[in-house]
Each structure stands twice: as structure tokens, then as C-alpha cells.
Amino acid sequence: MYLHTEQRQQQGLSPRLQQAVRLLQLSSLDFAHEVQAAADSNPFLDTVDDEPTGEAVATPDLVVPEATHASALESTPLSTAAHDDEGDDARDSWQTAGPSDTPRSDDLDSSPMNRVAAETSLSEYLLRQLHVLPLSPRDMTLAEAIVESLDDDGYLRLADLGELIPVIELDPAVTLPELQIALKRVQSLEPAGVGARSVVECLLLQLDGIEDPQERELVRLLVSEKLESLAHKDVATLAKQVGRPVEAVAAACARIRRLDPRPGWRFGSADIRYITPDVIVKKVRNVWTVSLNPAIVPKVRLHRVYAEMFQRHQQAQHPELASQLREARWTLRNVEQRFATILGVAQAIVKRQHHFFDYGPLAMKPMGLKEIAEEVGVHESTVSRVTNNKYMATPSGVFELKYFFSRAMTATSGTAFSGTAIRGLIKDMIDNEKPGAPLSDAEITRQLAQQGFVVARRTVTKYRHLLNVDAVERRRAGA
Incomplete structure (x- = not known):
């Protein structure tokens, strides 16, 4: 055993570069939250409230046009606008209020939002029923534990009821028969079917x-x-x-x-996640153009007044402020670089897949990350991060950027085609199949082979599942 020293060079990511890579792969919503959190904690970052500004966060081609963010209050004095808004609220309240509930200036609950009925969750509805039953504190605790373990559909998704034993801290310890009794008690509540472990x-x-x-x-x-x-x-x-x-x-x-397989769905509101596209594709003068969606561009800028004050008083030692100023400038550069990369990748995708926008999925060409990376001038991993959780709005719908990438498959004629084109062809075959005579996966494979597309039957089955199409037996039975 011995010790020795040597010198060698290797590449490594600095903490700041690692942070930039992490922010690049975030969705637009998560990135907006990150930027907003930075603006809230950094005095050198200023948010822009839909008004003309002297400094933007990105290059001129990435800046949101001022006309897009024109506000109705721009031509109205602030005091007049506030007075008019107050008058509108008062008129609306007066029109909706009855003789007995006339809003008063000292009434704190006169807001119309306070009159909207609150939605009741499934657990709240079940706990109300439990609390009117003559149960001991121990039985009530067990029943509440069962209720809190139900999912949104009202099911108890546990492989074994005994999984709740270590969770419920009671003295003496909970036994499995006690939990079974508590489950039966919950299953007797309304709506019928709640607390089930299977359909x-x-x-x-x-x-x-x-x-x-x-x-x-x-x-x-x-x-x-x-x-x-x-x-x-x-x-x-x-x-x-x-x-x-x-x-x-x-x-x-x-x-x-007429039975309800999901008894809990009617309680509460579903968690619906809406997609905000990052880029918008339009056809202008017979040319497909790509532009950033102004709604996703964070409206932040460098606070010029604070930055100039700090520069004038640099003789005072303020390392914390100097660090925050560097972080503010780095944040703005990161915002600019992020959207410039997204826009460049989207433009390269549209350039290579312009036939898709003209003719649909059947015209999709095989494309890999390497092609886009070489055209944009970035690494393949960067393209992979950019296309993840980023969406493109087109006249044909909203697609994730990675939707346009697929491996090349070779036809009998020697030409290359993409899996997306095959999925579109399979969908057309199923849509045009004769009533009462649906096509099996084997028949679809045979017809594809006749057209020169050699695809395995298991691949056809996989694409059919991706299209959310039932098997041939179910389609035949439902015809």
C-alpha cells in the first residue's frame, strides 16, 4: 500500500449550472413558481404588472408585446377606476340581495363569495354520519381511521386491512377483528358502496x-x-x-x-390539471411559424433604482446585497436562456415536421433527439429536458414536444416511417371497419404488411392500447 498524487482535468457542473439544468426541465407552472419565489425573496427583482417597462427579462424577440397585455385601466385614472369598481360591486350586490340581506358597509360577510355553498368532501360527509352514532371514543377513532384511508372514489385501497394497525396509536393495541368491525360500520353509511375493497x-x-x-x-x-x-x-x-x-x-x-361503481366521485371537486402551452404554432402566409405563449413568460425585471443605489454606495461592505444582485442577474439570464432554448427547439421541430401540420399524423417523419440537438446547437440531454412537460398548441390540438420524436422503422420499399404514422394508420383502419366485423390485431398486421409496413402483432396491440381502443371481442360485442 502506498500513496501517490496525480493531476488530471475533468468536466464538472458548478452548483449554478446544476440549478440551471434543474430549472430547464421544470414545467412552465413550476418554473413560474420558482421565479416568483425568487422575486419575493430578492429585493433586486421587480415584478411587472402588465404595464410598459424600461427593461424586460429577455431579448426583444422573446419579450411579451405590450399590446398583448393592454389593461382596461391604462387609460383610466386609478382613483376613478377604483371608484367605478366599487360602484359596480355595490350595484351587483344590490341587485342580488333581498330585502332582508341588504349589504351594509360594516358587514364583513357581505362579499358574494361568502354566499357560495362550500363543497363537502367524502370524508366530511361520512364523519358527519359517524358523529351522530352512539360510539365509544375507541370505536370512533377506528371508524375515522377507515374513513381517512378511503380514496376519492370511496374505495379502501389496501392490500391488507392490518396495514392500519401500526398507524392507529391506541392502548391497548388495535386488533384485526376491531378493524373489521369498524370497516363494516363505515360500509353501512351513505352513499351505499363506500368502503369497498373491490368493484x-x-x-x-x-x-x-x-x-x-x-x-x-x-x-x-x-x-x-x-x-x-x-x-x-x-x-x-x-x-x-x-x-x-x-x-x-x-x-x-x-x-x-344503475349501480354506482364509484360512490365517492360526487363529493368534492376533481383535481383537474389544465395545460398551458409553451409555444403556439400558426400558419402565416403559407408558412408555419412558432411563437412563445405570452402567458408563460414571467414578468420580472431588474429593479433599476435599487441596483443603481447599490452601485453608488459600493464603498460600504454589503456582501449579502452583492450576492443578491448577482443572483438577480443570473435569474434574468436563466429566464432568457430557457425561453430562447424552448423557442429554438420548437422551431426546429416544426421545420422538420411541417408535413404533420399539413396532413396529420400519417405524415409524421421519424426524428431523434440528436437531429434537433445538432440543429439548435445544444446537447441531446438539453433537448430531452426541454421537451419534457413542454407543450405546443397547434391547429390540430395541443401536443407535448416529445410527441414529435419517434424511432425510424423501415418499410419493404426501403423508406423510413415513424411509429406515430403507424398509430394514425391503425386508427383510420379501426374507424373505417365494417359494422359488426371489427378488425383483429392480426388482421391489422396483415393489412399493414400488404401496404408495405412490416410491424409485429404485439406492436399493433401496443399502439391499439395507446389509442384507447378495446379488443376485437369487446368491439364486436358492443356493435
Whole structure:
């Protein structure tokens, strides 16, 4: 064993460059939050409130046009606008208020938003029912633990009920029979079917609402043993399998369709995530052009007054302020570089895939990250980060930037085609298939081969799943 020293050079990412790489791969919403947080904590960053400014955050071709952000208050004095807004609010309140609830200036609850009914979540609805039951504190704690473990659909998504035992801290320790009793208690609440651990159990919990005992037992039999067969809608075959009249089985199937497989969906509001496109593609004078979406460009700038004051008093030692000024300038450069890279990558994509915008997915060309990286002058990893969680608005819809990348596949004629084009061709085949005679994956593979596209059947199956198309048996049964 011995020690020795040597010198060698290697590339490494500085902390600032690592931060720039992390910010580049963020979505527009997350990046806007990062910039806003930086502006809130840095006195040298100033937010722009839709008004003409002397300094922008990016180069002139990336700056949001002032006309786009024209505000209705620009031509109105601030005091007059505030007075008019107050008058409008008062008139609206006066028109909607009745004789007994006339808003007063000293009434703090006179806002119209305070009159909007609050949405009740599933857990709140169930806990209200539990709190009126004569339960001991221990039983109430167990039932509340079950309620808090339900998902938005009202299901208890646990592989084993015993997983809740270490979570509930009670003395003496909770036992599995106690949890089973608490689960039965929650399952007895409204809406019927809540607390189920599977779709079958959810539907079975709702059968108490069927008054006819014979129909109830038939529905129980179909749900318990023939749930998969119900999807084919073959009533005659089901009647033969269970040995019941066709009319009775048809009535039971209609009753099952009225059951709710997601009893918790009606409570609360769904978490809907909207997509804001980063770039917009339009055809101007028969040429496809790309522009940044002004809505995603953070409206921040360097606070000139504070920066000049700091420069004039540099003789005073303020290392914290100097560091914040450097961070502010770096943030603005990072914003500019981010959107310049996104715009350059989007322009390169549109340039290579302009046939897609003219003719649709069938005209999509195979394209890799390396091609765009060489054209833009960046590394492939940079293109990969730029295309992740970035969206392009086109006349045909909104697409993620990575949608335009696909590996090359070779036809029998020697020409290359992309997987996106094959998906579009498969979709056209399925849309144009004859009623009552849907195409199987093997038949689609054979027809593709006749057109010169050699694709494996498993690839056709994968593309069909990506298109959210059912298998041939289900399409035949639903015809």
C-alpha cells in the first residue's frame, strides 16, 4: 500500500449550472413558481404588472408585446377606476340581495363569495354520519381511521386491512377483528358502496336497495360470478349460464347498470390539471411559424433604482446585497436562456415536421433527439429536458414536444416511417371497419404488411392500447 498524487482535468457542473439544468426541465407552472419565489425573496427583482417597462427579462424577440397585455385601466385614472369598481360591486350586490340581506358597509360577510355553498368532501360527509352514532371514543377513532384511508372514489385501497394497525396509536393495541368491525360500520353509511375493497364488493354493498328478493339474488349472482361476462352484453349466453329466463337476466343487467361503481366521485371537486402551452404554432402566409405563449413568460425585471443605489454606495461592505444582485442577474439570464432554448427547439421541430401540420399524423417523419440537438446547437440531454412537460398548441390540438420524436422503422420499399404514422394508420383502419366485423390485431398486421409496413402483432396491440381502443371481442360485442 502506498500513496501517490496525480493531476488530471475533468468536466464538472458548478452548483449554478446544476440549478440551471434543474430549472430547464421544470414545467412552465413550476418554473413560474420558482421565479416568483425568487422575486419575493430578492429585493433586486421587480415584478411587472402588465404595464410598459424600461427593461424586460429577455431579448426583444422573446419579450411579451405590450399590446398583448393592454389593461382596461391604462387609460383610466386609478382613483376613478377604483371608484367605478366599487360602484359596480355595490350595484351587483344590490341587485342580488333581498330585502332582508341588504349589504351594509360594516358587514364583513357581505362579499358574494361568502354566499357560495362550500363543497363537502367524502370524508366530511361520512364523519358527519359517524358523529351522530352512539360510539365509544375507541370505536370512533377506528371508524375515522377507515374513513381517512378511503380514496376519492370511496374505495379502501389496501392490500391488507392490518396495514392500519401500526398507524392507529391506541392502548391497548388495535386488533384485526376491531378493524373489521369498524370497516363494516363505515360500509353501512351513505352513499351505499363506500368502503369497498373491490368493484364486486362495491356493487354488492348496494344491493340492499333492491326490493324484490328474487331480483336481488339474481343480481348478486351475476355480480359475484359473471361480472366479466356482463361487459360483453350477451344476455342470451348469460341466461343459459345461470339457468334463468332471458327477460329476468335482461332486467337484472339493467339494474346493475344503475349501480354506482364509484360512490365517492360526487363529493368534492376533481383535481383537474389544465395545460398551458409553451409555444403556439400558426400558419402565416403559407408558412408555419412558432411563437412563445405570452402567458408563460414571467414578468420580472431588474429593479433599476435599487441596483443603481447599490452601485453608488459600493464603498460600504454589503456582501449579502452583492450576492443578491448577482443572483438577480443570473435569474434574468436563466429566464432568457430557457425561453430562447424552448423557442429554438420548437422551431426546429416544426421545420422538420411541417408535413404533420399539413396532413396529420400519417405524415409524421421519424426524428431523434440528436437531429434537433445538432440543429439548435445544444446537447441531446438539453433537448430531452426541454421537451419534457413542454407543450405546443397547434391547429390540430395541443401536443407535448416529445410527441414529435419517434424511432425510424423501415418499410419493404426501403423508406423510413415513424411509429406515430403507424398509430394514425391503425386508427383510420379501426374507424373505417365494417359494422359488426371489427378488425383483429392480426388482421391489422396483415393489412399493414400488404401496404408495405412490416410491424409485429404485439406492436399493433401496443399502439391499439395507446389509442384507447378495446379488443376485437369487446368491439364486436358492443356493435
